[in-house]
Amino acid sequence: MNLHVLTAMELRSRLDSGSVKPQDILEDLRGRYESVEKKVMAFARPPSFECREARAAGALKGIPVVIKDNICSRGDLTECCSKILKGFVAPYDATVVEKLKESGASIMGKANMDEFAFGSSCETSCFHPTKNPWNLDCVPGGSSGGSCACVAADEAIAALGSDTGGSIRQPASLCGVVGMKPTYGRVSRYGLVAFASSLDQIGPITKDVRDNAVVLGVIAGHDDHDATSARISVPDYLAETEKDIRGLRVAIPREYFVEGIDPDVRQAMMEVKAKLESLGVRFGEVSLPHTGYAVAVYYIIATAEASSNLARFDGVQYGLRQMGRAEDESALIGMYKETRDKGFGAEAKRRLILGTYVLSSGYYDAYYLRASRVRRLIKEDFDKVFKEYDMVLTPTSPTPAFRIGEKTGDPLSMYLSDIYTISVNLAGVPAISVPCGFARSGLPIGMQLIGRPFGEADLYRAAFHYEQSTPWHKQKPKL
Amino acid sequence: MPISRDDVKYIAHLARLGLTEQEVSHFQGQLERILGYVDKLKTLDVSRVEPMTHVLDLKNVYRKDSVVPSIDPPAVLKIAPATQGQFYKVPKVIE
Numbered sequence A: 001m002n003l004h005v006l007t008a009m010e011l012r013s014r015l016d017s018g019s020v021k022p023q024d025i026l027e028d029l030r031g032r033y034e035s036v037e038k039k040v041m042a043f044a045r046p047p048s049f050e051c052r053e054a055r056a057a058g059a060l061k062g063i064p065v066v067i068k069d070n071i072c073s074r075g076d077l078t079e080c081c082s083k084i085l086k087g088f089v090a091p092y093d094a095t096v097v098e099k100l101k102e103s104g105a106s107i108m109g110k111a112n113m114d115e116f117a118f119g120s121s122c123e124t125s126c127f128h129p130t131k132n133p134w135n136l137d138c139v140p141g142g143s144s145g146g147s148c149a150c151v152a153a154d155e156a157i158a159a160l161g162s163d164t165g166g167s168i169r170q171p172a173s174l175c176g177v178v179g180m181k182p183t184y185g186r187v188s189r190y191g192l193v194a195f196a197s198s199l200d201q202i203g204p205i206t207k208d209v210r211d212n213a214v215v216l217g218v219i220a221g222h223d224d225h226d227a228t229s230a231r232i233s234v235p236d237y238l239a240e241t242e243k244d245i246r247g248l249r250v251a252i253p254r255e256y257f258v259e260g261i262d263p264d265v266r267q268a269m270m271e272v273k274a275k276l277e278s279l280g281v282r283f284g285e286v287s288l289p290h291t292g293y294a295v296a297v298y299y300i301i302a303t304a305e306a307s308s309n310l311a312r313f314d315g316v317q318y319g320l321r322q323m324g325r326a327e328d329e330s331a332l333i334g335m336y337k338e339t340r341d342k343g344f345g346a347e348a349k350r351r352l353i354l355g356t357y358v359l360s361s362g363y364y365d366a367y368y369l370r371a372s373r374v375r376r377l378i379k380e381d382f383d384k385v386f387k388e389y390d391m392v393l394t395p396t397s398p399t400p401a402f403r404i405g406e407k408t409g410d411p412l413s414m415y416l417s418d419i420y421t422i423s424v425n426l427a428g429v430p431a432i433s434v435p436c437g438f439a440r441s442g443l444p445i446g447m448q449l450i451g452r453p454f455g456e457a458d459l460y461r462a463a464f465h466y467e468q469s470t471p472w473h474k475q476k477p478k479l
Numbered sequence B: 001m002p003i004s005r006d007d008v009k010y011i012a013h014l015a016r017l018g019l020t021e022q023e024v025s026h027f028q029g030q031l032e033r034i035l036g037y038v039d040k041l042k043t044l045d046v047s048r049v050e051p052m053t054h055v056l057d058l059k060n061v062y063r064k065d066s067v068v069p070s071i072d073p074p075a076v077l078k079i080a081p082a083t084q085g086q087f088y089k090v091p092k093v094i095e
Helices: A008-017 A022-040 A095-102 A145-152 A169-175 A209-219 A237-241 A263-278 A291-312 A331-343 A346-359 A365-388 A411-418 A422-427 A456-468 B005-014 B021-043 B073-077
Strands: A064-068 A106-111 A158-163 A178-181 A201-206 A249-253 A282-286 A391-395 A431-438 A444-451
Touching: A008 A209, A022 A064, A022 A106, A064 A095, A064 A145, A095 A106, A095 A209, A106 A145, A145 A158, A145 A169, A145 A201, A158 A178, A158 A209, A169 A178, A169 A431, A169 A444, A178 A209, A178 A456, A201 A209, A209 A237, A209 A431, A209 A456, A237 A456, A249 A365, A263 A282, A263 A391, A263 A431, A263 A444, A263 A456, A282 A365, A291 A346, A291 A365, A291 A411, A291 A422, A291 B021, A346 A365, A346 B005, A346 B021, A365 A422, A365 B021, A391 A456, A411 B021, A431 A456, A444 A456, B005 B021
Parallel strands: A064 A106, A064 A158, A249 A282, A249 A391
Antiparallel strands: A158 A201, A178 A201, A178 A431, A391 A444, A431 A444
16 A cells, blocks of 8 residues: 555545554555655654554544654654754643644654754754755755655655744745745744744645645644734634635735746746636736845844744753863853854854844844834735735745755855745745746746735635646655 | 954854854854845835834733643753752852
8 A cells, every 4th residue: 555645634534434544554654764764864863653642533633743853742852953952852742742642643753954943955954964855966945844855755644844934835845745834823832942933833744735724723723832822713724725716816026026036936937827817816916125125134033033042052951061161261151152062053053143143232223123123114015915915926935946065155045045935924924835836857846825814724725726726736756 | 344253252152152263264254244135224214113023913911820730840850961959950150
């Protein structure tokens, strides 16, 4: 049986009819893991193929789910792919993990990621880089590169990632899978190791739109443990996917189709527009005038918040501890510095230095405060567009997957690979990446649909109708 | 904006990062380039725009002050590098 190639909903009907048992799926995934993982290297560490506590009979009963290495699951190593969290076994479940278990899902293991989610290529993991299943010389994108690669390679049925500036959508696009960054506040962040608290969201990564809608329905909702989670009811996203899309108004922002966009990506977007028009969607061109400032705003705000959040990794409460040198100002400060120097990789240090700089006395107004003001302008750009349109269509990434090592020497060019996804986090709105074709190189291309706050159901609806009328989600990489 | 080696060392100290001399040189150039890029924000007049630190219109979020189960303290202490009794153990702070 080739169970690993199926979606969660396809497995659901086989499980319900009794023709397949949860352990059969795990055994099949074990075989798949053993044959392709050495090529893809999608996992942070070997997963478990034992059927783990699948408590209730919910929407995901018997479905194995992989989670990113920055989401706590009780009793499991949760190291954020960083040396500084070496040996950290989470003493509690993140709310999303709790909800997955309550829905009957089995947590299979942890996916590889850029260290602390700092990266767009999965190359900053302290373990190993993950490869793109479509071309093993290319990156899977990041930071949720392992989560997306394991779904694309059929090593997992579904996965969770986290998205601070594109970390679910960009790798979903580069790996040819579906990835949703929900509205800020839609999903509880309790138990997600914090990167930038005003931007982070957890979201599902799946083989198709329906699976994505089901997983989001399971993990969304208010949580007393996260004061920023919204008290807004969770719709039946799966039922919403079926609703008609005729008359839907979709905006195309002219700022997203400028220099730097790959010709194959541009061509794919034209075909998406034509396809959606044939399904009854109406298009209009709009301007999001502050788009060009988003990457600059993001790398100030996200690093500032990260420098504060990562202050907790100091060798006292968990993870690595290294003693300092005799010349240090005190043994305690020496321990902090040595622990953090040995524990953090180069990209983490770079971001902590930048974040500390923009918050430091004398520079706070010029950088952090100014960026916070421009952030409001970026959000207001979206508010204006959503008065007339239901959603915005853009590419997810300006290019298909790039080669491993291509951008590691140039942090700024790596940061610019998130140019289409970053504004979404700054504005707090939801966005989904859906496969929309292939480049001449054979690498997948993804489109991004950006919605109104708490408009995930509209995004699923448009994405589902598009997906059902195209062949892209049925394509599989040859491994 | 030019960044000196001393600037990098000072910021690294604030961030409690003990950098090697090689790392200081490396980050000096990269920080300068990244700050050069973000300087584009200075071309906008934002004097009349309120800063936005958060997208949600949240004020104070209250909850009932009631006793609820929490993580068992020994389970939390068990994952620390060094403990003594119910405390975290750190190098001597006061000589």
